[in-house]
Amino acid sequence: MKMDLEQLRKTAAEVVARDDVKYLVGWKQGTYGYRVAPGFVEDAAGAAELIFSPLCTANLATYLTLVEELPIPRGQEPDDRKVAVMVKGCDSRAVTQLIVEKGIKKDEVVVIGCPCPGVVDPNLLAEKYPETEDQVEMKWNGEGFLLLRGGEETKIARDEVLAEKCRLCRYPNPVYSDIMLGDPVEPWETDEDKGVEEVEGKDVEERAEYWAEQFDKCVRCYSCRNVCPLCYCQDCVLDRLNPTWVNRAVNFSENTAFNIARAFHLGGRCIECGECERVCPANIPLGKINRKLAREVRDKYGFEPGVDPDAEPFQASFKPDDPEEFIL
């Protein structure tokens, strides 16, 4: 365990006590089993409930842009205080990308960075170690994880339950933060991206078939869009009725259109936090599409989103010598 929970809670309490901070978004114990819920902390009592464990998969940067503000009644002043947010390495890239896109301003947020040795995939974990109604505690333990449940300790090897995004993670330490907690972790050797390569290895027709099967399952709940820290348009193109880009009907054609539109809008912006894939109730491997695009952007254009807060947004900039071998 590289980070001390006491230190985390103390820092959180200090941050929420500041006059210029509205509230803090952190992780807290969920209602049962392996669940971890986002916690909105306004006082020291709330700060004492915060945790940071291998179960903290959620990317809380989403909540920076998810706020729905009502019109301010006449005579009242807007609440301009900052929002504090706890981030892992991948989440901090979302914050950086939001700053790049001017979705948020640097002085609107307090970013508390938590170096992250990798989180678990809750589905994998539940498959191997069935979830019960008891709340559990989970810790990093050397190279693996330690699961504490009902007085019992279970050691779990890292490779067994590590989330896919973490296998491929190159930024375990926050790239942008105002306050850093604990010591940085040593980045690890990343695996080959087998998921993407497997699909790339198929021919076009097999790929069409593969994705047809996947997109057919989509129920269009839009949880992938809503959970994404970088999908924050007030008026989403998918909700538009005039013109209707994507019909409301749920069938293979519209589902594919929706998924292409969603993936494309994240081209050069996706920071690979894997939230879309985690929340998908139909288990569509959305991460593969996102990572494929991210890889193309990295290889062909030498651009990586969410790393440099002073960068230019990828789709709103260009280089005169961008590749154009595909142009007739």
Add this chain to the structure above:
Amino acid sequence: MSAMLLNKEKWPEFVGKLTGKKVWAPQADSEGMRFALLAEGEAPVPDYNNTRVPPKGVLFPQTETMLKFQVKATEVDEPELDQETVVLGLRPCDARAMAIVEKLFKWDIDDPYFIKRRDMVTLVGLACNDPGLNCFCPSVGGSPASTEGLDLLMVDLGENYLLEAVTGKGEALLKEMGDLLSEAGADEAKEKEKLVKEAEGKIKRTVDTEGVPEGLPGLWEDPLWGKVSASCLGCGTCTYLCPTCHCFDIQDEVEGFDARRCRTWDSCMFGEYTLHTSGHNPRPTRKERTRNRINHKYSYYVDKFDVIACVGCGRCSNLCPVNIDIIDTIRQVKEAL
């Protein structure tokens, strides 16, 4: 008709005898189970906990053509809904949800699409021997072997299925099966009782709903809603995967000169759900939307139809990305009363 027994080895024959009918059954897809139409000759054994997406789509499809027409023409085509359908192996909670939703679709104006489908369908349920982690049906008036809404109930007795007809449709289906079945005796009935009791004992998460429907209106301005909804993302997972959620939207789709009017599921958790043309939104934030979702299930529906519109299948708790857990929410409501 008394209860009948079906040997599990004869299951494919049982399914095979349903020719000429559309048969929906739980099938494994790339990542789990879902209800799908059975192809000829297939007979997967319903061995599963529950599907991710409920079978409500059999009666109330996610997208349904209401009528077809040609642009600039005056005639309309209505889809024909006259094929006999059988749903095999749905869980009692999902069947109960259909009975609950039926009340709404038969209230004030009869919904022709739903009712026609309901009349043509035979629901063959499968009692739960092993309820899931988030199952809480007994807390909202159900049971792992509830027959409400079902035409026929199957109970898995290990080697055999015990088949009990609930309605005339179920009896007719049993008659069709003829000598595939054998009479069940008192032992099997006892065995069933035992299994149901065991199943009920396996349900760990419960919630006391007494007084909740009456108390909810008084909690309109309670800070609890802000707390519950703080982490809500506003996605439609909870509503689309809910077997009793039944809101829909109607759209016209035009392709060249062909057009159709279709209705699709809609979710009260979406901002555009209540958005007025003027731009005003009576439920402007996720707080109001979450409050509405809980109130609709546990208060408005009770006022109107005298039944809680939640069957305790646990899907919304299972799949909510941010752990908004309906069991916990109702517990919080209970505390705030």
Add this chain to the structure above:
Amino acid sequence: MSAEFNPNIVAFLCNWCSYAGADLAGTSRVNYPSNIQIIRVMCSGRVNPLYVMNALQQGADGVLVSGCHPGDCHYMEGNFFARRRLGMLKDLMEFVGVDPKRFHMSWVSASEGHKWKEVVEKTVEDAKEAGPFEGFRRRQIDW
């Protein structure tokens, strides 16, 4: 099949170069396949990737986007943006199983009537090779 199959190609042409180039091809009596349905846009940078997707959904077998040569854009840099976005779109479409032969992009200036002919010939030929688009076309769905 390729003998009878006449693909539907939707072409988004920029007002200042490619549209004028196609116009020149016409006034110069250059013969080229008539499978192209031209939609004039003010700049190739105005082509939203959703246009491409929507064209395919509504029955196109191929899509062509054409603009000014790099550096010649009437709006200075519109085609540079288009190049980035549509290049990425091409990768994405390919990944989700749309034949890359169905989507092309070209630079055709106002004086390149003959290049326009070549571009159209190549696009049509490729679309013929790829065959009728049956992927996520809307009409495939039985209402």
